[in-house]
Amino acid sequence: MHRFIAFNDEKADTLLMLELTDLAKTLTKSALYEAEIRAHSYLSKREQKVFVSHFWNHRPDWIKKSGMKSDVYLRALGNMNFTDFQDVELFRDIISASLIPRFAGQLFILAEDLRIEELCKKERPGMAFEFKVRRKIYKEYFESQLVVNLERNLFIDALFNLIYLSLNSDSPILTMPSFNSEIDEGIPLIRSELENFYDTQSTQVVADACLKIVERVGQLVNTDMINDYYHLPGQEQNLLDVMSYSDLLRKDSLQNDDTTEEKAGGDEQVHEEEMRTWHRETESPGKSFMQFNLDQGTRTDIAGGSEREGEEGDQALGIVQGRSVQTDKKEYDGMELTSMGELDASNGKNKYGTSNKNARSVFLKAGRPDKEALAEYGKLEKEVKFYHKKLKNIIQRVMEKKETDHRSHLQMGQLGKNLLPFFTDENPKLFYKKAEPSKEIDASFILLVDCSASMFDKMEETRRGIILFHEALKSVDVPHEIIGFWEDANESAEDDQPNYFFQVIPFSMSLQHKTGPEIMELEAMEDNRDGYAIRIAAERLLERKEKQKFLIIFSDGEPAAYDYNNGIVDTHEAVMEVRQKGIEIFNIFLSTSGLEFEQKKVFETIYGNRSIIAPYVEELPNVLFPLLKKILTNSINM
Incomplete structure (x- = not known):
């Protein structure tokens, strides 16, 4: 062939x-x-x-x-x-x-x-x-x-x-x-x-x-x-896909091969009716159909195409009899109708995208860091300490300014003690408002780290950038979660593609003082199914109560996984879906050999103007600092 x-x-x-x-x-x-x-x-x-x-x-x-x-x-x-x-x-x-x-x-x-x-x-x-x-x-x-x-x-x-x-x-x-x-x-x-x-x-x-x-x-x-x-x-x-009622009719013969001795008189009435088992709302046939198999019986010469009234003797020919009784099982008259999302799922669609219908998520948790991880983390933390301290000072100054700002000379509010402008000014402003306490940063983050095999030579610098994010967010009490993701290429098959989500630092531990060395467990693994990972992370963010939600993706290349030929399209669709739900999503592109034009075009196509390029991973802290500064200061001013 x-x-x-x-x-x-x-x-x-x-x-x-x-x-x-x-x-x-x-x-x-x-x-x-x-x-x-x-x-x-x-x-x-x-x-x-x-x-x-x-x-x-x-x-x-x-x-x-x-x-x-x-x-x-x-x-x-x-x-x-x-x-x-x-x-x-x-x-x-x-x-x-x-x-x-x-x-x-x-x-x-x-x-x-x-x-x-x-x-x-x-x-x-x-x-x-x-x-x-x-x-x-x-x-x-x-x-x-x-x-x-x-x-x-x-x-x-x-x-x-x-x-x-x-x-x-x-x-x-x-x-x-x-x-x-x-x-x-x-x-x-x-x-x-x-x-x-x-x-x-x-x-x-x-x-x-x-x-x-x-x-x-x-x-x-x-x-x-x-x-x-x-x-x-x-x-x-292209064949055997759209089945009709006639395709479901039995084609095998009966077990017995006898014919009734009584001949049809010609005045019998035979009723035939086709029962359609699906319509346009169930376009994709399911795995089971309503069937009634007759294995034994006697053939007659009564022609179909007409109707006849039922007779008492007909019941004797039935091989299945039943009667209606009150069931002790769950009744359905009080249940809610199936949601449109569930209908879509049963119709061949998937809430994680049609390209991910066979993908499943497996969540892993980080273990206790060993001495080597603690030492390595301390070394990398010192390298980015300048950045996160500077960032913390900027955030604190912005918050203190909002707390101490005196708002007077207003047209509404509480009446001030100085009433002289009422007699001297054409449009007097005699009111003031009490200083409001500083707003906390009402935001949450998920840092999604590509752990595909191509990240092997970039993971150390990536961990530096993740540490900067973690320490900066922890210093201003912003809850966050750090997740590494990959798909196991060896376990993937046509009907099952396991995707692993390694919760390095979960939301519940992100603000604890001793957290951080777990980041050193991030390692390059297998493939990356980005569209699926983005949708899974978005689900977790939507469960948070914070007003603003951010999803930051650290990646070095295009999606690549089992039966994921249209990974770029699926990832772009996932980004659009997430933004429609009110989540800000950014991509941090990493490279050790410079940026090619085709790579830049692909990432800009997927993420639009929210794709931030680090042409060399050594420049990652310099790239991340202004991004963090802008996001956090905007969150305070809202």
Whole structure:
């Protein structure tokens, strides 16, 4: 089986992927569908994803965006509504016996795309521009591929390129290159068969037209195609996903094989009724259905399709009897209705994001620090002591100023003793207010530390920054929590991805004098599933009573975990969700080798202007000090 490699090290444009996902949801009329980049574009109902091709990468932004949108149009609108996947599977079975199955499969997808493209433009004329860009770029690409394949004597690949150019030519006159004598003689017949594609009205007709061309080409070549330009989706991707009532009916026979001797008189009334077991509110089928299996019985010749009244004798044929009695179990008439969040979860969604539906959280607690950890902590604390003492002094001065400020000469409040301005001033201000006590900092923090393997050479400097945060917040009595997070790559599987949250310093201990050396237990571990970790941390912050809530993430790179290909998009969505709940979220980007443009772009895309860059970890205290100063002083002034 020919398969393309799913791994792709391209930097995703998060905002574009969110736009494509929204477009996929709209066109499929399902909130469960997402867009994702793969080697080729196709629709997968089973995964509920619209895959766009990375063919469009490394092109001008307007071409890239138009090309990827055209992929979504073809899959989410075209394939979803106009392609019969049972005919696709039948065609796939037929070509499995062909000598050129790869050529046949790609030809079929090419022809089907051309057919549904016209249907898409007819239904939504606004799509015409993107399809025009698509044809132009593909035409230029196949022209270059035709030359390359002819030079390499890959005649069947070159023939496929020529077929595309023939079907998409703006002129009836197309210059025919020379292959070999046998193929050159067969090309006119192939071009005449191609004209049938313009009259195809269904997937089945497309398949029939393709089989005729495959038969002719099979007589001219001895090898199959090497290049992959299109992907033919199989049964595992697009069949057996949307089940109907008839799919649930039993197909196996009864245990006995006898027939009633009494013949039908023709005046019987038979009642048949289909009971639908789901509707649009339960779009994803569950694991169980209401069923009644009849294993024994006698066949009759009574025809269905009509109704008859029940008789007393009918009950004797029943194998299950029951009666209604008062139950001693819990009654449900007084229970609250299921929340929309629970409905979403049962419908395939997940409150932690669809990309994290199989992730689970495992919380760990720090042990008692040993002498080595105490000594190392004391050393690092001395290095950042200047910063947190300076910060504490700034905070105290701001708080003292608010406490001692005398507020007089007001237009309302308590009447002052000096009434002379009433006679001398045109607008006298005779009132004052008592000095208010200083406000405490009504805020809480969670410091979320990426403990992925790539943090190995940055963890020591990261601990210095965490110590600065901890000591500064502790000195001004601001509750906080420090959590390291990672995903265990060795334990992860398709249906279970354990994510560990190491509570180095919990809220309950954050203000205790002796806390801090536990920070030295932070170590580089495995993968990082950032979107999931952010949502878990946000849940903990929302339980706090403080008015202001801050989530600070220390990280050195992009999300990377098991089956987390769209980690950048998921993390961006998590950041947006958290900010909508009133939590301020910042990212501290760490590096030991300087900052690359692509890295900066990714982090700014995910976190916006709340991504703070420390191009070298040695500069971390200098970066964190102004951030802490701004956050805490703003909290006091609120």
